[in-house]
Amino acid sequence: MDGRTTADAALRAHDRDHHIHGQTNLRQHSEGGPVVMVTHGDGVRFTTDDGRRLIDGFSGLGCVSLGYHNDRLAEAAKRQMDTLPFAPTFYGRSHPKVAELAERLTTMAAVPMDRAMFQCSGSEANDAMIKFLWYRNIARGEPDRRKIVSRWRGYYGNTVAAVSASGQPHMHSRFGLPLPGFLKLSTPNYYLQHLEGETEEEFSARMAKEFDELVLAEGPETIAAFFAEPMQSGGGAIRPPEGYWQAMQAVIRKHDIHFHVDEVVCGFGRTGHMWGAEAFGLKPDSVSCAKALTAAFFPMSALLVKEDFYQDMVRNSDEVGVLGHGFTYAGHPVGAAVALEALNIYADIDLVGHVRRVSKRFLEQCGALADHPLVADVRGIGLFCGFQLMADKVKREPFEPGRKVGIRVQDAAHDRGLYLRSINPDRISFMPPLIINEDEIDEAVAIFKSALDAVWEDIR
Ligand SMILES: Cc1ncc(COP(=O)(O)O)c(C=O)c1O
Incomplete structure (x- = not known):
């Protein structure tokens, strides 16, 4: 889907040509421009300039505790x-x-x-x-x-x-x-x-x-x-x-x-x-x-x-x-x-109590992904969970770095409506906003699983 207007395209060009980004490959950015242009948000979701709405599985940068709108x-x-x-x-x-x-x-x-x-x-x-x-x-x-x-x-x-x-x-x-x-x-x-x-x-x-x-x-x-x-x-x-x-x-x-x-x-x-x-x-x-x-x-x-x-x-x-x-x-x-x-x-709102309650569901569902052929190790607490992806989980053999398996999972999740972070080497960090509810957890984990399935189908 590309619902971008001419004005959106101009803003992308301004960013590509004039904005220096931290923690970014500068060569890629100066050639391709922004990977994502976030325009607004509400609850646990943000919207991008092409009209897509994604669940934020990384809380911005681990910071958007109350989501994207709060009067x-x-x-x-x-x-x-x-x-x-x-x-x-x-x-x-x-x-x-x-x-x-x-x-x-x-x-x-x-x-x-x-x-x-x-x-x-x-x-x-x-x-x-x-x-x-x-x-x-x-x-x-x-x-x-x-x-x-x-x-x-x-x-x-x-x-x-x-x-x-x-x-x-x-x-x-x-x-x-x-x-x-x-x-x-x-x-x-x-x-x-x-x-x-x-x-x-x-x-x-x-x-x-x-x-x-x-x-x-x-x-x-x-x-x-x-x-x-x-x-x-x-x-x-x-x-x-x-x-x-x-x-x-x-x-x-x-x-x-x-x-x-x-x-x-x-x-x-x-x-x-x-x-x-x-x-x-x-x-x-x-x-x-x-x-x-x-x-x-x-x-x-x-x-x-x-x-x-x-x-x-x-x-x-x-x-x-x-x-x-x-x-x-x-x-x-x-x-x-x-x-x-x-x-x-x-x-x-007793945020800590809320996190304790919903994190049971979150951690249970994340833990179930340990059976996925790509996932070698899952560990978390609260709404904070890390996944290690490996080529052979028993022998602890990593994927060859050039295959960029973690990035592919991140991108596949993005395409399906969930933002997650892949961190080298092939580790996925999942930490949604603290106000997330159980239905949203179900939806986010289902998207994550479907992204893992898609990448597995691709590389097996
Ligand atoms: C654990 C931890 N400490 C410190 C920092 C640095 O914070 P800032 O990016 O606000 O300078 C970060 C940033 O992500 C972090 O994750």
């Missing part, structure tokens, strides 16, 4: 724009909404936090955390405690420090990154990486041993923090195996390592808990959150730290004066108003 959020934004469209948070200046949001977020965190700093993106929140760790450690007389440990395939953002923590080689190459002192551990992908006969618990113990050995080799006194997502969204919805977090947190405690938990995707209900930390029993020392903080209606993130961490930072002010860090739009009044209203909505 309360739109009114909150309008009210705030009418009252106070901007106010800086530099130089000790503030405004009511950001003060209210700081109190609200710190008290609702999985482990109570005391201080919030606001930024505009998850990358900035994580980047700020890395800077603040370095800043705090100088105040504590430990200037050499600078190394950041994280995991391959983890994703913490794109700013220079956050991307150095990210374990995505394509985001490092040709940028001269990562910065020195950013250390990586294995991805806890049990299916792909377990040894023959190794149980999940044994695998988890091996992962923790790798962590312990790295810390000992580098010197515990040089480690500023361990950064992790409760369930890795980066790398394609990788749910950690049994015993993983208990074993990893034992190493964290043994060496007294600062544990920074990235709740950018997991936060605000994705796992069927308000926080991913609650889902997996994590005890964070600091937290970053974004995305569903404003239901993606406004770019905003928050970094949450405890009082002792903040007081160490305060001591620097006695020597250097102001905290030399900040963004013009940090703590934006419209963002803060939208975030407060999003949190009100989450409570009013």
Whole structure:
């Protein structure tokens, strides 16, 4: 179906000729133009310029928690724009909404936090955390405690420090990154990486041993923090195996390592808990959150730290004066108003309870796809599920990369009315908006299955 007008075609040409896209093959874009031009949305669906309506099985980028239309959020934004469209948070200046949001977020965190700093993106929140760790450690007389440990395939953002923590080689190459002192551990992908006969618990113990050995080799006194997502969204919805977090947190405690938990995707209900930390029993020392903080209606993130961490930072002010860090739009009044209203909505509709209820159906149906000849492993929690596609699931043989099996499944799903993300190597991430209902889950999973069938027919 191509319902595009001449004006639509002109917009596509403007985009092809004038717009630089991130996470995009620039050669392909400059030749073919946008893959999809989304024009509007409602509920869990968005519409493209050729008139097609698709279920969003990836929540935009894991952020559209309340779907594509919400009167309360739109009114909150309008009210705030009418009252106070901007106010800086530099130089000790503030405004009511950001003060209210700081109190609200710190008290609702999985482990109570005391201080919030606001930024505009998850990358900035994580980047700020890395800077603040370095800043705090100088105040504590430990200037050499600078190394950041994280995991391959983890994703913490794109700013220079956050991307150095990210374990995505394509985001490092040709940028001269990562910065020195950013250390990586294995991805806890049990299916792909377990040894023959190794149980999940044994695998988890091996992962923790790798962590312990790295810390000992580098010197515990040089480690500023361990950064992790409760369930890795980066790398394609990788749910950690049994015993993983208990074993990893034992190493964290043994060496007294600062544990920074990235709740950018997991936060605000994705796992069927308000926080991913609650889902997996994590005890964070600091937290970053974004995305569903404003239901993606406004770019905003928050970094949450405890009082002792903040007081160490305060001591620097006695020597250097102001905290030399900040963004013009940090703590934006419209963002803060939208975030407060999003949190009100989450409570009013019991979003976490809803996710718990519908995720039973979602996970059951996703789990049933494990029998599909293309699908080797399915793991998820809440409305967050990852699928590993393999040529031979028993021998764990991947498809030859040139066959682009994951992309073909993604495209076949798209053609049938479902947006999903394929992530290399041939992993599918499925994470619909949190307001999805059971009928929509049935419809989305049926489309996914029909896409898998079509690709299987094609390649078998
Ligand atoms: C877990 C996680 N952390 C951080 C980020 C970076 O957030 P942003 O894209 O808002 O900078 C992302 C982005 O997808 C993410 O998935």
